[in-house]
Amino acid sequence: MARATVPQGGSSSQKGARAVALEILLRAELAGQYADRALDAALSRVALDSKDKGLVTALFYGVIEHRITLDHIIDALATVAPSAIEKQVRMILREALYQLLYLDRVPDHAAVSEAVALSPRRSKGFVNAVLRSFCRNGKRVTYPDRETEPFAYLSVRYSVPVETATHFCRLFGMARTEALLSAFAVPVPITVRVNTLRLSREEFLVRVPGSLPTKNAPYGVYLPADAPLHTLLESGLCFVQDEASQLAVAALGATRGARVLDLCAAPGSKSFGAALDMQNTGEVKSFDLHENKLSLIRRGAEVLGITSLTAAAADARAADRAVLGEFSHVICDVPCSGFGVLAKKPDIRYKNINDAVGLVPVQAAILEAAAPLVAEGGVLLYSTCTLLPPENEEQVAAFLKKHPEFSPESFTVGEIQTKGMLTLAPDTHGTDGFFIAKLRRKKG
Incomplete structure (x- = not known):
């Protein structure tokens, strides 16, 4: 089983890191918070150095990602019924087992002893017994039979x-x-798009040792783990954007002088990419329902030196052609279930997949509002970060049935050719799970 490498701090600070991770995990589970928000809020309140914050982050996301596997191990080794294990004790065991199975720089004895130290007095013996039993058995995991179950x-x-x-x-x-x-389950490298208003991708690759070009996105770069990300972002040399999202912008095909509307824009990466493709000419309007997210878009544009972009709060389902006019390109990167980004957002894997269809009417309403905003001969780009057909192909098929003035248009991105609709996936393309549909409005 693959083991991850994490920053290694001193033993005393690691004990603090484990306690902090445990506290955040318990709070997130109790409050039902989004994992990233719970972690960011907690880390802003604790006095840990960067190495220990790295350990907290690894423990937090690792326990969430592997929760079902870890619980399976606990329930198999425990001498009591699963329901009899207190929530705090179960979380302590999850955290320790995650270290034993997946972290390569945490000694087994440290993971066990610190877990016992974090346990309530009445549970110390139980925690110690479960963890030592796991280690004695060679840390083997017995899975259900693949053929029969x-x-x-x-x-x-x-x-x-x-x-x-x-x-x-x-x-x-x-x-x-x-x-x-x-x-x-494969760790995802940080992917950025180079700000071509400032430098070329080739120049960026020279400036950042160890960085690699993305396979299909023309301006994308994979950063090494030790890249000075904060410095690169603050200097406006790049912005974070997965290759799949970059390919959606490439499919859009906006060029100099275009008029682009991004209906669900936050945090702004597609708007930024379109503006760069247009060489900071024309116009990009970035809409988002949430006023508090607009500052992210405006700040991002400012840092990148993009002056062709304006951001405003608006409900994408009620966009008004009489007010906005028509656009050569309209982007609908709609709210979706997220069943394409499990690697980046591990808490999504525990959502009820049967509830994913709940967003289908919202997506349809956004497409309906977008249709009249596309000028004759213009492009409507629909995208999601899910692999589920009701949100992707079926959604587009229903839209085209109601709107014969639109038709899919073939496009090529890098080495990928498609007839108007493209599903990207981590196993086939090495990207997020992502869906792109390029629809052209007929002239006349």
């Missing part, structure tokens, strides 16, 4: 609910589902 096997092996494993198998088959879930 395929959905249970996938659930425990890749830490997804049985319902999600079942749903994916019905869509993709067993072999492809396992390939997808395995790819979702």
